């Protein structure tokens with residue numbers, strides 16, 4: 001009798017594990033919809049491009065403050081306040097209206113460096129990879145807020 005129960009129990013355990021796994025996967029999908037699902041190869045490319053073209057002015061994953069010029073792109077900065085389309089535009093076209101407005105608001109001296117235009121150097125895909133990399137520095141709340149702003153404004 002006892003032995004006859006074993007396969008049934010085993011089946012129960014296997015089924016239980018399968019349900020648990022599915023529940024975990026579903027839970028992640030449901031409760032963290034704004035977590036970036038970016039392939040690691042794209043993040044690596046973004047990191048390389050960022051290191052080559054952006055890091056010298058904007059710094060890395062930590063440090064800096066909201067008031068710095070150039071602004072840090074990490075969780076201390078305000079990059080996450082802007083929707084994707086605006087970020088891409090600034091990178092491809094340079095400082096522009098938004099940059100000038102920030103400079104006036106923050107009374108930045110004329111001599112401080114400006115955001116160069118990368119339209120001739122980087123492709124749209126390059127910029128998307130760079131932004132995906134930068135987003136890994138933000139908190140989950142910042143990512144969610146920025147995804148929301150992007151949905152509303154792009």
Ligand code: HEC
Pocket residue numbers: 050053054055056057058069070071072073077078079080082087090091094095096099100102103112113114115116118130
């Ligand atoms: C020569 C220094 C310099 C380099 C190099 C540079 N930036 Fe900037 N960037 C700035 C400055 C300064 C600003 C603030 C706007 C202004 O004053 O022109 C800025 C603003 C920005 C902004 C808008 C503000 C924000 O945080 O949302 C983004 C996005 C940005 N840069 C991304 C990049 C990326 C991506 C690269 C590399 C491909 C890069 N920058 C390279 C100096 C630089």
